[in-house]
Amino acid sequence: MGSITLANVTKSFGAVNVIPPLNLEINEGEFVVFVGPSGCGKSTLLRLIAGLEDVTSGTISIDGADATAVPPAKRGLAMVFQSYALYPHMSVRKNISFPLKMAGLDQAEIDKKVNGAAEVLNLSDYIDRRPGQLSGGQRQRVAIGRAIVREPEAFLFDEPLSNLDAALRVNMRLEITELHQNLKTTMIYVTHDQVEAMTMADKIVVLRAGFIEQVGSPLELYRSPANLFVAGFIGSPKMNFLTGAAAAKYDATTIGIRPEHVSLSDKEGDWKGVVGVAEHLGSDTFLYVKLEDGTQFTVRAEGEVSFEHGDTVYASAASADRIYRFDDKDIAL
Amino acid sequence: MTNNNPNYNKLIVTLFAWAIGLLIFFPILWTILTSFKTEAEAIASPPLFLGFNWTLENYLEVHERSNYFLHFWNSVVISVGSTLLGLLIAIPAAWAMAFVPAKQTKNVLMWMLSTKMLPPVGVLIPIYLLFRDFGLLDTRVGLVIVLTLINLPIIVWMLYTYFKEIPGEILEAARMDGATLWSEVIYVLTPMAVPGIASTLLLNIILAWNEAFWTLNLTAAKAAPLTAFIASYSSPEGLFYAKLSAASTMAIAPILIMGWFSQKQLVRGLTFGAVK
Numbered sequence: 206m207g208s209i210t211l212a213n214v215t216k217s218f219g220a221v222n223v224i225p226p227l228n229l230e231i232n233e234g235e236f237v238v239f240v241g242p243s244g245c246g247k248s249t250l251l252r253l254i255a256g257l258e259d260v261t262s263g264t265i266s267i268d269g270a271d272a273t274a275v276p277p278a279k280r281g282l283a284m285v286f287q288s289y290a291l292y293p294h295m296s297v298r299k300n301i302s303f304p305l306k307m308a309g310l311d312q313a314e315i316d317k318k319v320n321g322a323a324e325v326l327n328l329s330d331y332i333d334r335r336p337g338q339l340s341g342g343q344r345q346r347v348a349i350g351r352a353i354v355r356e357p358e359a360f361l362f363d364e365p366l367s368n369l370d371a372a373l374r375v376n377m378r379l380e381i382t383e384l385h386q387n388l389k390t391t392m393i394y395v396t397h398d399q400v401e402a403m404t405m406a407d408k409i410v411v412l413r414a415g416f417i418e419q420v421g422s423p424l425e426l427y428r429s430p431a432n433l434f435v436a437g438f439i440g441s442p443k444m445n446f447l448t449g450a451a452a453a454k455y456d457a458t459t460i461g462i463r464p465e466h467v468s469l470s471d472k473e474g475d476w477k478g479v480v481g482v483a484e485h486l487g488s489d490t491f492l493y494v495k496l497e498d499g500t501q502f503t504v505r506a507e508g509e510v511s512f513e514h515g516d517t518v519y520a521s522a523a524s525a526d527r528i529y530r531f532d533d534k535d536i537a538l
Numbered sequence: 539m540t541n542n543n544p545n546y547n548k549l550i551v552t553l554f555a556w557a558i559g560l561l562i563f564f565p566i567l568w569t570i571l572t573s574f575k576t577e578a579e580a581i582a583s584p585p586l587f588l589g590f591n592w593t594l595e596n597y598l599e600v601h602e603r604s605n606y607f608l609h610f611w612n613s614v615v616i617s618v619g620s621t622l623l624g625l626l627i628a629i630p631a632a633w634a635m636a637f638v639p640a641k642q643t644k645n646v647l648m649w650m651l652s653t654k655m656l657p658p659v660g661v662l663i664p665i666y667l668l669f670r671d672f673g674l675l676d677t678r679v680g681l682v683i684v685l686t687l688i689n690l691p692i693i694v695w696m697l698y699t700y701f702k703e704i705p706g707e708i709l710e711a712a713r714m715d716g717a718t719l720w721s722e723v724i725y726v727l728t729p730m731a732v733p734g735i736a737s738t739l740l741l742n743i744i745l746a747w748n749e750a751f752w753t754l755n756l757t758a759a760k761a762a763p764l765t766a767f768i769a770s771y772s773s774p775e776g777l778f779y780a781k782l783s784a785a786s787t788m789a790i791a792p793i794l795i796m797g798w799f800s801q802k803q804l805v806r807g808l809t810f811g812a813v814k
């Protein structure tokens with residue numbers, strides 16, 4: 206239960222081709238994150254799976270059965286929207302019970318399930334309030350509650366945390382991850398935030414302009430990005446890229462090195478530069494170095510580092526195997 | 539004199555607003571005053587404002603001469619009936635136009651509105667003949683049908699603008715929650731649009747209540763609403779201003795009272811589309 210297969214799926218809006226032929230296999234119980242910059246088609250892809258948009262061609266199967274022409278109400282999927290999309294005229298209880306009422310369950314069973322969900326999500330105290338009287342985090346919980354009560358084949362999340370403040374976002378991230386561990390239901394989660402992708406996913410699907418750039422576990426993508434785009438997108442701060450002579454030395458068009466894999470010295474090293482900004486976070490220090498050729502280079506050093514604005518520094522790779530090499534087509538070598 | 543004094547400006551604006559308000563209200567006030575005069579006082583020159591012998595004679599006579607409650611009941615049935623029937627047709631239509639627009643939706647809306655640009659008298663003869671052949675002349679059913687058709691474009695337009703304000707994601711959420719199309723419209727869209735639907739309902743009841751062209755031309759006695767009741771006092775054989783005023787006052791009183799209690803909703807209805 207809960208496996209989803211996309212075969213040669215395409216989507217066009219008029220003459221604009223948003224999703225080129227795309228194939229993807231989502232296994233039962235997996236937490237899959239679609240990540241990519243805005244406009245990459247990740248939300249469209251989710252809406253195609255939900256059935257809220259019709260595919261232009263190709264097939265979508267849920268649990269092996271062709272669901273391409275099945276309306277969203279009959280696909281057995283639950284969705285949590287970015288705007289929460291709660292029913293403003295209904296209390297929390299009515300919001301959560303709505304899908305059960307639509308499924309035609311009897312009142313006793315509805316009450317049991319709604320009370321259970323409210324307890325799990327800490328909503329019992331607010332059960333008779335309307336969405337307008339709740340905070341952002343509480344609304345998000347109601348939206349999740351509405352999704353879990355019907356025990357769907359899979360959950361679809363469309364950037365559910367982007368309207369929350371930073372602290373709450375971290376909390377909700379943990380709650381959703383825990384929810385997945387408890388329910389073991391397939392989850393598909395769309396975000397533009399690579400930190401969310403890295404922390405939550407079993408499998409990340411990196412999208413750009415509708416194309417899948419790479420599919421893999423968070424660490425696979427981190428360790429062996431398939432191309433320059435994935436290398437730059439996964440990891441925070443972003444990977445540094447060098448071209449020209451520095452890259453030619455490694456027999457590549459472009460080389461990349463992550464900020465956390467750089468060692469700094471004030472005497473010698475491969476790349477000379479001047480410290481622009483030094484951010485001292487206590488646990489780490491981020492240094493933004495301007496290299497001699499003008500390239501911006503980010504260094505993440507552990508703990509306290511004494512370099513300050515204006516210091517001349519030499520950066521090198523911590524070890525040679527930490528250098529990523531890319532050819533003239535931006536493909537990893 | 540300092541023109542920049544905010545209190546002074548406020549006073550001017552207030553006086554101006556009152557002046558316009560009274561100007562608009564004056565005909566109604568004059569009608570009400572005239573209804574309490576004798577026929578001689580009603581046409582006196584110079585006109586009498588308050589200094590006349592107040593009398594209820596006109597009301598008694600109007601009440602004696604015609605069956606006010608029959609006309610009142612006809613007005614209620616026709617205006618409420620045509621508005622409810624209109625809403626029943628317009629809610630699904632406006633849903634389709636607002637949430638699943640096609641290429642020609644805007645044009646369809648314009649076309650619907652364009653039917654309001656045709657002078658009703660232009661279709662009087664065909665409609666009269668149809669009514670005659672179907673036996674609808676002087677029936678409340680006939681008037682409900684014709685007023686529904688006359689006001690339908692306005693109902694659809696108003697609901698369309700209200701529905702456009704409802705986020706589509708909420709309807710999508712209902713679809714994901716397993717709601718059928720009808721459940722979506724009944725449990726989610728309609729309750730959310732209640733303020734808009736209420737404004738539309740009120741405005742259309744008023745429009746239908748005051749509609750005089752079709753109600754006068756298609757009725758004789760049985761189905762005649764209050765508009766026909768007023769008209770029966772402006773007879774060519776003689777002018778009875780005081781009785782005409784009494785009839786008018788009795789005809790507008792119910793809708794005036796209803797309008798007074800639903801001012802807030804009405805203002806929203808009258809400015810529909812003005813604020814997004």
